[in-house]
Amino acid sequence: MASKLTRSTGAGWAFALPGFGLIALFIIVPFFFAFGLSLTNQRLISPNPTEYVGFENYRDLLSLSVITLEPERDDSGAVIRDEDGEIEYPRVRTITRSDDFPQYRGMREWFRWQSAETARVVIASDVVFMKALVNTLMFVLVVAPVQGGLALILALLINQKLRGINIYRAIYFMPVVVSIVVVSLLWRFIYDGNDGLLNNLLSAITFGGWQPVDWLGNPDTALGSIMAMSIWQAVGFHMVIWLSGLQTISPTLYEAAEIEGASKWQTFRYVTWPGLRNTAVLVLIVITMQAFALFAQIDVMTNGGPLDSTQTVVFQAVERGYGKQDISGGSTISVILFLLVLTISLIQRWLTREK
Amino acid sequence: MAVITPDNRGLRLVVRYAVLTLIAIIFIFPLLFMGMSSLKPDQQLLADTSSLRAFLPVGDLSLENYREAFERAPVGLFVFNSVLVTGTTVLLSLAICSLAAFSFTYLEWRGRGLILSIILATLIIPFETIAIPLLLLVSKLPWIGFEGLEWGWLNSYRVQIIPWIADGLTIFLFVQYFKDLPRELIEAARVEGASWFQIYYKVVMPLAGPVLATAAILKFLVMYNQYLWPLIVVQQESYRPVMVGLQYFFQLNIAWGEVMAYLTLITVPVLAFYLVLQRAFIASIASTGVKG
Numbered sequence: 001m002a003s004k005l006t007r008s009t010g011a012g013w014a015f016a017l018p019g020f021g022l023i024a025l026f027i028i029v030p031f032f033f034a035f036g037l038s039l040t041n042q043r044l045i046s047p048n049p050t051e052y053v054g055f056e057n058y059r060d061l062l063s064l065s066v067i068t069l070e071p072e073r074d075d076s077g078a079v080i081r082d083e084d085g086e087i088e089y090p091r092v093r094t095i096t097r098s099d100d101f102p103q104y105r106g107m108r109e110w111f112r113w114q115s116a117e118t119a120r121v122v123i124a125s126d127v128v129f130m131k132a133l134v135n136t137l138m139f140v141l142v143v144a145p146v147q148g149g150l151a152l153i154l155a156l157l158i159n160q161k162l163r164g165i166n167i168y169r170a171i172y173f174m175p176v177v178v179s180i181v182v183v184s185l186l187w188r189f190i191y192d193g194n195d196g197l198l199n200n201l202l203s204a205i206t207f208g209g210w211q212p213v214d215w216l217g218n219p220d221t222a223l224g225s226i227m228a229m230s231i232w233q234a235v236g237f238h239m240v241i242w243l244s245g246l247q248t249i250s251p252t253l254y255e256a257a258e259i260e261g262a263s264k265w266q267t268f269r270y271v272t273w274p275g276l277r278n279t280a281v282l283v284l285i286v287i288t289m290q291a292f293a294l295f296a297q298i299d300v301m302t303n304g305g306p307l308d309s310t311q312t313v314v315f316q317a318v319e320r321g322y323g324k325q326d327i328s329g330g331s332t333i334s335v336i337l338f339l340l341v342l343t344i345s346l347i348q349r350w351l352t353r354e355k
Numbered sequence: 356m357a358v359i360t361p362d363n364r365g366l367r368l369v370v371r372y373a374v375l376t377l378i379a380i381i382f383i384f385p386l387l388f389m390g391m392s393s394l395k396p397d398q399q400l401l402a403d404t405s406s407l408r409a410f411l412p413v414g415d416l417s418l419e420n421y422r423e424a425f426e427r428a429p430v431g432l433f434v435f436n437s438v439l440v441t442g443t444t445v446l447l448s449l450a451i452c453s454l455a456a457f458s459f460t461y462l463e464w465r466g467r468g469l470i471l472s473i474i475l476a477t478l479i480i481p482f483e484t485i486a487i488p489l490l491l492l493v494s495k496l497p498w499i500g501f502e503g504l505e506w507g508w509l510n511s512y513r514v515q516i517i518p519w520i521a522d523g524l525t526i527f528l529f530v531q532y533f534k535d536l537p538r539e540l541i542e543a544a545r546v547e548g549a550s551w552f553q554i555y556y557k558v559v560m561p562l563a564g565p566v567l568a569t570a571a572i573l574k575f576l577v578m579y580n581q582y583l584w585p586l587i588v589v590q591q592e593s594y595r596p597v598m599v600g601l602q603y604f605f606q607l608n609i610a611w612g613e614v615m616a617y618l619t620l621i622t623v624p625v626l627a628f629y630l631v632l633q634r635a636f637i638a639s640i641a642s643t644g645v646k647g
Contacts, residue, residue, distance in 0.1 A: 008462050008463070008464065008551060009464040009465055010464075011458070011462055011464075011551040011552075012458050012462035012463065012464030012467060013458075013464060013466075015454045015455060015457060015458035015462065015551070015555070016454075016455045016458040016459060016467075016470060018451045018454065018455070018521070019451045019452055019454065019455030019456075019474075019521040019526060020455060020470055020473075020474065020521075021521075022451070022517070022518075022520050022521035023474055023477060023521045023522065023523065026489065026492075026517070026518035026521075027477045027480060027485060027522075027523075028473070028477065029492065030485040030488040030489040030492055031477075031480055031484070031485050031488075033485075033488035033489075033491070033492065034484065034485060034487070034488040037488055037491070042491065044490070044491060044494060154378070157374070157375060157378070160371070162368075162371065162372075162375075165375075166633075168375045168376075168378075168379055169637065170630070170633045170637075171379045171382050171383055172378065172379070172382050173633075173636070173637060173640075174382060174383070174386065174626065174629070175382060175385075175386070176640070177576060177625055177626065177629045177636065178386070178622055178625065178626070179579070179580035179582070179598055179621075179622070179625075180580065180582070181580070181582045181598045181601060182598075182601075182618050182621065182622050183385070185601065185604075185614060185618060186385050186386075186388075186389055186618060187385065189388075189611060190385060190388075195401045195404045195405075196404070197384075197388065197404055197409065200404055200405045232381070232382070236382070237640055240637050240640045240641050241640065241641065241643070243641065244641035244642075289479075289481050292481065292483075293481050293482070293483040295483060295582075295583055296582045296583065299582075299586075300601075314483045314583075317483070317486070317487055318486070318487070318583065318586075318587065320487075321486070321487030321490065321587075322487070322490065322586075322587040327487060327488070327490070327491045330487035331487050331488050333487075334483070334484045334485065334486070334487050334488065335484075337481075337483065337484050338480065338481070338484040341479075341481060341484070342479070345479065
């Protein structure tokens with residue numbers, strides 16, 4: 001009976017079509033486009049026709065190799081050392097530019113380590129992209145647990161029954177509605193090496209014993225500073241998601257725990273945490289997706305520097321695809337990024353599955 | 356068991372509020388600093404950073420920075436562009452996504468389940484992974500304008516609006532909400548001979564206030580804060596939104612007072628809007644959490 005009233009193929013399609021059409025054209029088509037373009041040499045504007053190039057773009061981005069360098073020896077066979085006593089090696093470019101090793105052509109040194117007298121050098125076809133990959137993974141690995149954990153702590157604090165608690169909730173959430181671009185520019189001032197608020201604060205706390213740090217200008221602190229700021233900006237978002245999870249837990253469970261004489265930790269461990277399972281998975285996946293997308297902070301604060309210490313995957317994709325108008329290169333990075341996000345999300349799903 | 360005396364209960368309460376307040380300061384100080392600094396001349400602004408004066412409206416206060424910001428960049432135009440793009444997208448999104456969700460929830464048609472699954476599957480595609488191919492796509496799309504057929508959408512309002520109208524999350528939110536509405540209402544209207552569009556427009560939409568608010572707030576935040584997309588598709592100043600307009604203030608010796616004035620100007624309306632509709636904002640974010 002009811003089904004007869006609601007069956008209406010024509011109207012059904014007509015109502016869904018505008019929405020589905022837009023999603024198909026602007027999300028699904030470019031998504032598959034990315035895979036196709038990554039196998040070509042497409043540029044935004046080019047006089048030459050686009051050609052199929054196979055996996056060349058992937059090779060140009062991802063090729064990695066380890067080469068072994070034997071120390072330079074003098075005529076008697078003794079190892080040559082420089083003034084500081086460090087062993088001297090032939091330059092890497094004697095190999096990467098040599099006709100004897102065409103497979104290493106165009107690759108550059110990423111990093112090296114020494115075992116006994118020989119040095120092992122990791123060479124990559126695109127060192128900057130490798131750094132971008134590592135930085136992005138570092139960012140995700142730090143931000144996902146720290147931001148998720150802090151957000152949970154805030155949610156537990158806000159979940160108390162206290163007069164005026166909603167005011168605190170409103171304040172903790174406030175940075176979420178502020179654009180990340182605005183926040184980034186503001187924090188550039190906070191992190192400033194001379195007049196920055198952070199240096200002044202640390203100096204005040206230590207009674208002047210603090211040596212000012214140029215937080216964004218130093219390769220050791222730049223990425224960490226951006227992590228801290230990103231956590232500050234978005235932690236309120238995840239606090240709210242945790243809160244909605246906390247509110248689904250039945251109060252009778254808490255009453256039961258209280259009657260049983262459970263401690264606060266036991267109550268959290270055996271009542272609250274199991275009740276937050278689904279929320280935890282969601283928070284983790286959402287933070288991970290957001291963290292992989294790291295771009296605006298970099299663009300506003302460091303432009304990838306200093307010394308490529310804040311290069312990220314999306315920043316590289318934009319620099320190529322838009323900056324250099326190399327659509328195929330940018331698309332290749334996009335595909336790699338998507339596969340990364342997908343892999344990490346699947347691993348997270350698997351790790352947090354119902355046992 | 357701990358003995359709860361009035362005294363130690365009072366103390367615990369004080370400690371709780373102290374912790375909450377300390378955290379609140381961490382979240383509020385950069386924004387407070389931004390607002391206060393926007394009123395100070397550069398020299399004083401820099402000098403004040405070494406003391407608590409940085410967060411207080413003290414010293415030589417004026418709106419001079421705002422005047423200079425307006426001189427440096429076409430601020431009014433940027434604000435107009437942002438309001439136009441954000442407003443249009445939010446309205447079109449509400450109409451088109453709710454109509455699609457209505458169809459998915461109440462109408463039975465072949466392929467409905469499949470299409471809805473495809474739409475929900477797009478939720479795992481971060482925008483950043485399609486930005487570059489989408490850039491190529493929009494640079495080739497046709498458009499019928501006042502001068503007839505033209506090719507390419509770059510440097511326009513439409514390129515900032517149309518790709519953002521429909522998205523999986525908005526449709527999902529409407530579907531979730533519509534599911535819980537009493538079906539008898541729809542059936543009764545159907546029996547009385549109402550058309551599907553009349554049911555959508557006269558029966559369902561008047562009941563959809565809460566989900567319309569949620570979807571509008573989420574879309575508003577995304578659109579107003581847009582950065583990457585307008586950065587790559589709009590080179591002409593005349594179409595730039597406020598966030599991209601910020602680039603006018605990047606230079607070797609940043610005039611921080613002007614920057615703070617511009618930041619305050621583009622942030623305060625959103626913050627005010629948020630503070631008024633605080634519950635609705637937080638509820639919208641919370642409702643995205645039910646999808647798990």
